Amino acid sequence: MLAEIITIGDEILIGQVVDTNSAFLAAELNKVGIRVGQITSISDQRNPILTALDEAAKRAGLVVITGGLGPTSDDITKQTLADYFHTKLALKKEVLDHIRNLLAARGVEVNDRNIRQAELPESCRLLHNASGTAQGMWFEKKGTVFISLPGVPYEMESIMKDYALPQIKEFFHLPPLRHITVLTHGLAESAMAMKIEPWEKALPASVRLAYLPSPGILRLRLSCFDPERKNGPELVTEELAKLRRLISEYIFGYDNDTIEEVTGRLLREKKRTLAVAESCTGGKIASLITSVPGCSDYFLGSVTAYSNTSKCAILGVNQASIQSHGAVSQAVVEEMARGARERFGADISIATTGIAGPSGGSVDKPVGTTWIAVATDHIVRSEKFILGEHRGRNISKAAVAALFMLRKELMRIP
Template sequence: MEKIIASIITIGDELLIGQVIDTNSAFISQELNKIGVWVKRRVAVGDSREEIIRALNEESRDTNIIIITGGLGPTADDITKPVLCEYFGGKLVMNEEVRKHLVYLFEQVFRRPLIERNLKQAELPEVCTVLPNARGTAPGMWFEKDGKVFVSLPGVPHEMKGLITNEVLPRLQKTFSMPFIAHRTLLTAGIGESFIAETIKHWEEKLPEHLKLAYLPNYGMVRLRITGWSTDKAKLENELNTEFAQLKILVQEWLVTDEDHTLPMALSKLLRLKNKTMTTAESCTGGYIAHLITAIPGASNIYKGSIISYDNEIKIKELKVSPATLQKAGAVSEEVVKEMAAAVLMKMNTDYALAVSGIMGPDGGSPEKPVGTVWVAAGDRNKLVTQKFQFRFDRDRNIEMTATQALNLLRKFIVEHA
């Protein structure tokens, strides 16, 4: 069966200048993938007639589906609708169902006057199939041309998601005969992308043509994802399971989780399975580790709190770090992080603790302790392990790397000492 291929075009000057981050494409790609559509390209263009038309022409050459988001609002810079009307022919006409929906929204929900500018959102190309937007004012539009499907959606994420789920995906499944696409993903830590590739190269070379391995490195971690496609779902699932089992054996030494989870998610799941709790004492990361843990639903079951001892005075007062230790070893030292971890364990009354202290830059380093020097302590009331890191990046990435390595140190401690 032929692959069904899609492109995503996002429209808006705000995307090109970085004023707004494009999260729509990620959601659309994931949802299309679930029904067997392979996303080949994601393209961003500005609010320009010429650029929109050029993108439509280029993306429709070798894809079956083109999903467009943005530019459907009521203001002058929202030009997607008239450009699509020109591209597909025809003219704008008032859609009575959309008009009624707008009247309802403004009178019953928004409780403000419906002005002419808003009413114009009910004017739609006569050659499109209207996709009702239950979550907002701008409807979606479905066009077909030369065997290709074009779908235009509002850029507001909440509205776009509703249209994708309720209108677009069901229509696509009726229009195309889809192959089945499936993934298997694992996460590794403590090994570089190139070294992994060398380790598993013989296995990778023998993968069937319809299975593809992707390397996804990020902040000291590498995700490995096997993707396969087939018309036979059961056969594909069996093949993926077999290959994934072999891959896990090859990377067992560095394996964090065999699910498509982040490191904080993997650590949180481990704690929940063991019915244990943790706490943090953070200096150089300023609460960032706490943020990563508490961003996960259900964090209250495994995480009690943190002491952000950014200043030495707080280390002394709240974590009982000895002034003599600070004087002799300095705040960025093995001795200090061990005292921080031991104290926060008792203060928060948890099973495990994590403590970090370091120099994130760009200033504050010395020949003995240059920027990027970090000490981490992790453990329980019986034992604490420590590790020194020397990062070489800018401030933001040093903080990210510190959090990643600290969380992984605690994860390994729990696995090895539980």
């Protein structure tokens, strides 16, 4: 079973918006055993839309279209869909009622453009948009199913999960399929490849391996794509077991795990509370930790001490340490970690100080120089990292490195 995704909108083609919708749709389709063969982004104009629909239908049994359904006039998708499916737009009373109720609840007046959103192709089956005014639509043509969804991510996501996917599962009979992703830290891509080469070469033909590197993390994805094999899931599980034996010391999670979730689970399991002191990471570590629901069980808080004065006043760093060693130094990062732990009354703390760039570097301490520390009730450990020259990447890398140092320390707790 093969699907294609079509994303409509100039904002993607001029690079103003990153297409996150396709990643969501592809992940959801893969979960139910539908492989995505192609993702195509096109302009919100009639001819590119018609051509893309035709081309996708030639290759795929399911075509999911996003974008082009908003209340404003750059949106011509609905009329083009009506033409493509040889039907016409008609006002749907239940949709108009829904739009009125929705806007009334927000205290917004219904205008002409909102009313026009209740005009939909006559032949489509509606996919209800509980949180927005643009409805999802289901069409069938020559054995191919077409689903059109609005481009606003959370509206698209709820329609897909609540209405489209259940109907897709019912409509298609899907073969077993499995992906599993192993998350590793501590080996670069080519070193990992050398380490697992004999195992990789012996993989059955229907199992594929992919390397997905990102800053500080290397993900290995195993998948069984062969729609004819009935034992795809078992094959992947067997190969996973072999892989785990080869590289267990580098594995920190699976599939959609993140390092912030993994450390959060460890903190909860080990019954430890956490405080953070950040300089160069500027709130990024706290932001990652608090992206995890329920983090208030173990996270007490953080201080972003961007000025030297605040390092001393709020975290209790010694003025003399900054004067003798500089703000980016082992002495200061260790005092920051100790200070955060004490101030918040936490069991464990992490701290960062570094030169994120682009300016602020020197010969002795070039841009990218970063100190990270972890403190518990009986020890403070610190480590120096030489990261790169790109501010955003340095911040991300330092935040991830700090979370891995925290994980290592938590793993030591029996």
